[in-house]
Amino acid sequence: MLRRHFLLAAASLFALPAHAQTAWDNILEAARGQTVYWHAWGGDPKINDFIAYVGEQAQSRHGVKLEHVKLASTADAVARVLGERNAGTLTGGAVDLIWINGENFAAMKDQGLLFGPFAENLPNWTYVDVAGKPAVVTDFTLPTEGYESPWAMAQLVFEYDSSRLPQPPRTLEALKDWVLAHPGRFTYPQPPDYLGATFLKQVAYGTLADPSVMQAPLDEATYEQTMAPMWAWLDEVTPALWRAGKAYPQNEPALGQLLADAEIDIGFALNPGRASAEIAAGNLADSVRTFTFEGGTIGNASFVAIPFNAAHQAGAQVVANLLLDPEIQARAQDPAVLGFQTVLNLDALSPADRTRFDALELGIATLSPADLGPALLEPHGSWMVRISQDWIQRYGVAQ
Amino acid sequence: MISGGLLRWAPRLTLALLAGPVAAGLLGTLIPAFSNDAKGFRALLDWPGLWPALRLSLTTGLAATALSLGITLLLVASLWGTRVFALIQHLLAPLLSVPHAAAALGLAFLIAPSGWIARLLSPWATGWAHPPDLLILNDPYGLSLTLGLVAKEVPFLFLMALAALPQTDVARRLNVAQSLGAGRIAAFLVSVLPSLYSQLRLPVYAVLAYSMTAVEMAMILGPTRPATLSAQVVIWMADPMLQGQSTAAAGAMLQLAAVLAALLLWVGAERIARHALIRLAEAGLRAHLVDPALRGLAILTGSLTAGALILGLASLAVWSVAGLWQFPDALPESLTMRTWMRAAPDLIRTGALTLGIAATATGLSLALVLACLEAEHRHGLSPRAGALWVLYLPLLVPQVAFLPGLQAAALRSGAEGHWLAVAAAHLVFVLPYVFLSLAPAYRAWDNRISVAGLSLGASPARVFWRLRLPMLLRPVLTAAAVGLAVSVGQYLPTLLIGGGRVETLTTEAVALSSGGNRRLIGAYALLQMLLPALGFALALLLPALVFRHRRGMAVTS
Numbered sequence: 001m002l003r004r005h006f007l008l009a010a011a012s013l014f015a016l017p018a019h020a021q022t023a024w025d026n027i028l029e030a031a032r033g034q035t036v037y038w039h040a041w042g043g044d045p046k047i048n049d050f051i052a053y054v055g056e057q058a059q060s061r062h063g064v065k066l067e068h069v070k071l072a073s074t075a076d077a078v079a080r081v082l083g084e085r086n087a088g089t090l091t092g093g094a095v096d097l098i099w100i101n102g103e104n105f106a107a108m109k110d111q112g113l114l115f116g117p118f119a120e121n122l123p124n125w126t127y128v129d130v131a132g133k134p135a136v137v138t139d140f141t142l143p144t145e146g147y148e149s150p151w152a153m154a155q156l157v158f159e160y161d162s163s164r165l166p167q168p169p170r171t172l173e174a175l176k177d178w179v180l181a182h183p184g185r186f187t188y189p190q191p192p193d194y195l196g197a198t199f200l201k202q203v204a205y206g207t208l209a210d211p212s213v214m215q216a217p218l219d220e221a222t223y224e225q226t227m228a229p230m231w232a233w234l235d236e237v238t239p240a241l242w243r244a245g246k247a248y249p250q251n252e253p254a255l256g257q258l259l260a261d262a263e264i265d266i267g268f269a270l271n272p273g274r275a276s277a278e279i280a281a282g283n284l285a286d287s288v289r290t291f292t293f294e295g296g297t298i299g300n301a302s303f304v305a306i307p308f309n310a311a312h313q314a315g316a317q318v319v320a321n322l323l324l325d326p327e328i329q330a331r332a333q334d335p336a337v338l339g340f341q342t343v344l345n346l347d348a349l350s351p352a353d354r355t356r357f358d359a360l361e362l363g364i365a366t367l368s369p370a371d372l373g374p375a376l377l378e379p380h381g382s383w384m385v386r387i388s389q390d391w392i393q394r395y396g397v398a399q
Numbered sequence: 400m401i402s403g404g405l406l407r408w409a410p411r412l413t414l415a416l417l418a419g420p421v422a423a424g425l426l427g428t429l430i431p432a433f434s435n436d437a438k439g440f441r442a443l444l445d446w447p448g449l450w451p452a453l454r455l456s457l458t459t460g461l462a463a464t465a466l467s468l469g470i471t472l473l474l475v476a477s478l479w480g481t482r483v484f485a486l487i488q489h490l491l492a493p494l495l496s497v498p499h500a501a502a503a504l505g506l507a508f509l510i511a512p513s514g515w516i517a518r519l520l521s522p523w524a525t526g527w528a529h530p531p532d533l534l535i536l537n538d539p540y541g542l543s544l545t546l547g548l549v550a551k552e553v554p555f556l557f558l559m560a561l562a563a564l565p566q567t568d569v570a571r572r573l574n575v576a577q578s579l580g581a582g583r584i585a586a587f588l589v590s591v592l593p594s595l596y597s598q599l600r601l602p603v604y605a606v607l608a609y610s611m612t613a614v615e616m617a618m619i620l621g622p623t624r625p626a627t628l629s630a631q632v633v634i635w636m637a638d639p640m641l642q643g644q645s646t647a648a649a650g651a652m653l654q655l656a657a658v659l660a661a662l663l664l665w666v667g668a669e670r671i672a673r674h675a676l677i678r679l680a681e682a683g684l685r686a687h688l689v690d691p692a693l694r695g696l697a698i699l700t701g702s703l704t705a706g707a708l709i710l711g712l713a714s715l716a717v718w719s720v721a722g723l724w725q726f727p728d729a730l731p732e733s734l735t736m737r738t739w740m741r742a743a744p745d746l747i748r749t750g751a752l753t754l755g756i757a758a759t760a761t762g763l764s765l766a767l768v769l770a771c772l773e774a775e776h777r778h779g780l781s782p783r784a785g786a787l788w789v790l791y792l793p794l795l796v797p798q799v800a801f802l803p804g805l806q807a808a809a810l811r812s813g814a815e816g817h818w819l820a821v822a823a824a825h826l827v828f829v830l831p832y833v834f835l836s837l838a839p840a841y842r843a844w845d846n847r848i849s850v851a852g853l854s855l856g857a858s859p860a861r862v863f864w865r866l867r868l869p870m871l872l873r874p875v876l877t878a879a880a881v882g883l884a885v886s887v888g889q890y891l892p893t894l895l896i897g898g899g900r901v902e903t904l905t906t907e908a909v910a911l912s913s914g915g916n917r918r919l920i921g922a923y924a925l926l927q928m929l930l931p932a933l934g935f936a937l938a939l940l941l942p943a944l945v946f947r948h949r950r951g952m953a954v955t956s
Contacts, residue, residue, distance in 0.1 A: 263726075
């Protein structure tokens with residue numbers, strides 16, 4: 001442990017100019033003894049265990065106590081910060097750190113609810129793979145500008161039970177044919193759920209004449225015409241969905257449960273290592289495998305952000321920095337733990353840290369980075385919001 | 400005891416403690432709903448799901464209330480005084496202590512196409528190698544939701560009926576009516592029901608209000624395209640675009656109006672039923688023939704509701720120790736304690752906090768209720784009808800309509816996020832139940848004992864501490880157990896007033912249910928039920944132990 005500290009300190013010394021070093025020392029000093037309330041979705045015990053492990057590390061390395069406030073939805077934390085500001089709580093707020101990205105981040109940044117910029121001043125920022133993984137500084141096309149710090153990479157992967165389905169469909173067109181031929185065996189989480197909306201964007205990628213228009217804010221004038229092929233695809237598939245589209249699972253775990261219960265044959269997740277981790281935990285059959293589309297699937301990053309009124313901003317930055325620590329990143333990528341892909345550039349790491357990643361088993365159902373295929377860029381946030389709204393109008397109200 | 404002058408103020412203080420938070424909370428919700436040119440209402444009207452959601456709230460609420468009341472009355476009418484009735488009384492406490500979220504999750508696994516019933520019957524009876532594509536859960540008509548609500552509300556109404564029965568003189572009324580030639584059911588309808596229902600009326604209204612506005616159950620069992628109005632209000636509260644707050648407030652106000660409309664509708668139906676009953680009585684209703692059939696129906700519906708709860712919970716218990724458990728296996732491939740071992744530290748921590756909050760809220764409620772009842776007795780106060788309505792206020796006003804406002808108030812005062820603030824919020828919901836379950840026994844206590852004590856020179860305080868309280872130990876403990884159960888089951892008050900930082904078993908269980916991990920949900924739900932069940936067990940065992948040498952205090956039922 002001592003040696004680790006020394007190495008870490010030495011590495012930081014080389015990486016940072018002297019004044020940054022003292023600034024960080026001041027932050028460490030202020031953070032010691034603080035309790036950081038990290039508001040993060042609490043629906044997955046594997047993630048909860050990982051956060052508890054980060055808490056142990058924060059305590060032993062920096063004397064920072066980490067409390068995981070388990071949310072049913074990230075938006076709860078956003079609403080809470082807004083509620084605090086409206087009630088005049090400008091300091092000493094309840095939320096210190098939020099697991100966030102996409103529209104939640106855009107909303108908070110837009111309303112000036114975030115502390116920062118802080119991310120690029122974190123000592124471990126030097127390891128982040130900004131060049132190789134542009135999603136770590138661009139959240140749904142919105143530049144993060146240091147107002148949030150990345151901690152995990154995500155990419156949409158499909159999961160299927162190879163004992164029931166030997167040859168999965170590897171294009172959107174093939175998926176449609178398969179769904180129509182096997183009614184009731186496929187579905188997606190109900191938008192505006194995050195994963196459900198991500199699936200809609202994946203459909204858009206596969207059906208739009210020019211998907212690159214989604215990189216700019218949506219244009220009202222051409223929106224209807226642009227999206228028509230996506231709605232056509234959904235119209236065709238919906239009657240053959242699970243429950244004929246009369247009910248939808250509410251989120252990623254609910255979809256995963258349907259796959260585990262054999263109610264559906266193909267599920268999907270934003271975590272390429274989820275299937276392996278679930279198999280390791282005894283929740284999924286070991287015949288489950290994953291696949292991606294031939295043209296690639298949507299990829300993005302998970303971040304942490306600090307509210308403007310957080311009571312423990314120093315402690316929150318220490319935790320954000322700790323999440324970028326190579327040892328902790330390697331643990332997150334371990335399929336037996338989380339299977340989250342790292343945000344770090346492996347070539348920037350010390351040989352010792354590099355070994356941690358090289359030693360990881362891929363997991364029985366996880367694709368290698370080469371097999372995973374290209375990660376498609378997230379569309380501008382305005383598309384996700386609008387597509388979800390229109391989905392509710394078209395499919396979300398029964399009568 | 401408190402001095403006489405102070406004691407006189409206890410009822411007023413108690414009513415203020417109930418009405419104050421509700422009124423303040425409503426006001427706090429009302430303002431954002433109408434602010435910004437009533438922007439919230441316009442957004443609400445623009446939402447395409449509004450009318451279906453509103454209709455769902457009304458239909459599921461009214462259907463669940465009518466069914467729950469019907470089943471309860473049927474059970475009382477056809478089984479009162481039988482051994483089955485005594486058995487139901489014993490089952491009641493554990494059934495009452497099942498929190499709504501746990502009941503819904505258990506039921507969901509029971510009836511899903513890939514659920515326990517289908518697994519037990521597959522593939523040998525059904526031929527299903529994989530689950531059929533049947534829309535049972537989250538059905539668009541809210542039938543699963545109604546079933547879940549009924550399973551949870553029948554035990555409550557039954558308890559309320561039990562409390563009311565001693566004042567209705569059932570045995571003699573039935574005797575008279577039956578000796579005049581009426582069948583059992585007919586005798587109950589014309590001689591017992593009118594006086595029983597007048598005491599059940601407020602509990603029934605509370606069931607109606609709750610059924611229309613239940614959030615956890617609607618989220619787990621209810622339709623999703625759209626969800627019921629109350630579930631949608633909670634979704635809006637958490638809107639990531641931060642524009643949903645005023646829509647949520649407007650929706651909550653609409654929800655309140657809908658509850659009032661449904662109550663009016665119900666009162667109208669009461670009138671009609673009353674006329675019909677008088678007609679039947681005048682026509683000399685005998686109806687012997689229906690008795691056996693209705694008795695069978697009572698046993699069937701009673702066992703169905705109890706069975707749904709018990710089997711659902713049993714399935715959660717199995718999940719909490721399950722290894723891989725695939726369809727159509729009737730039981731898991733392997734059993735493991737891993738879930739419990741991994742969750743143990745969290746379970747102990749949240750369990751202790753849950754118990755601390757529940758004990759505080761229940762202890763305060765009990766003290767207030769006892770002070771009220773003793774003041775009533777000593778000063779000869781008789782509660783006005785209005786007081787009873789205030790008592791029911793927290794149960795009648797939808798939680799989504801006043802808790803957000805209360806949360807804003809708590810935020811401003813800085814109390815929000817502390818477990819004591821959560822306990823104070825729980826008090827508002829716990830106190831009515833403690834009062835309702837204690838008052839009948841307290842008032843029924845034989846006053847001649849008090850007169851004897853006073854005439855022997857004891858002070859009123861001494862009579863209270865040495866005679867009344869010990870003799871009423873069993874109902875006091877039962878009321879405490881009910882209070883404990885109510886507090887443990889609170890979701891929205893804990894979430895909103897606790898600011899997410901006060902984690903109880905219930906908030907954890909609901910957060911976990913969004914992740915669908917049945918193993919962990921099973922562990923939390925079991926513990927969530929265990930705490931109140933322990934309370935009920937104590938309420939049963941302690942008096943038996945204390946009074947083991949007092950034949951007159953023995954439990955007769």
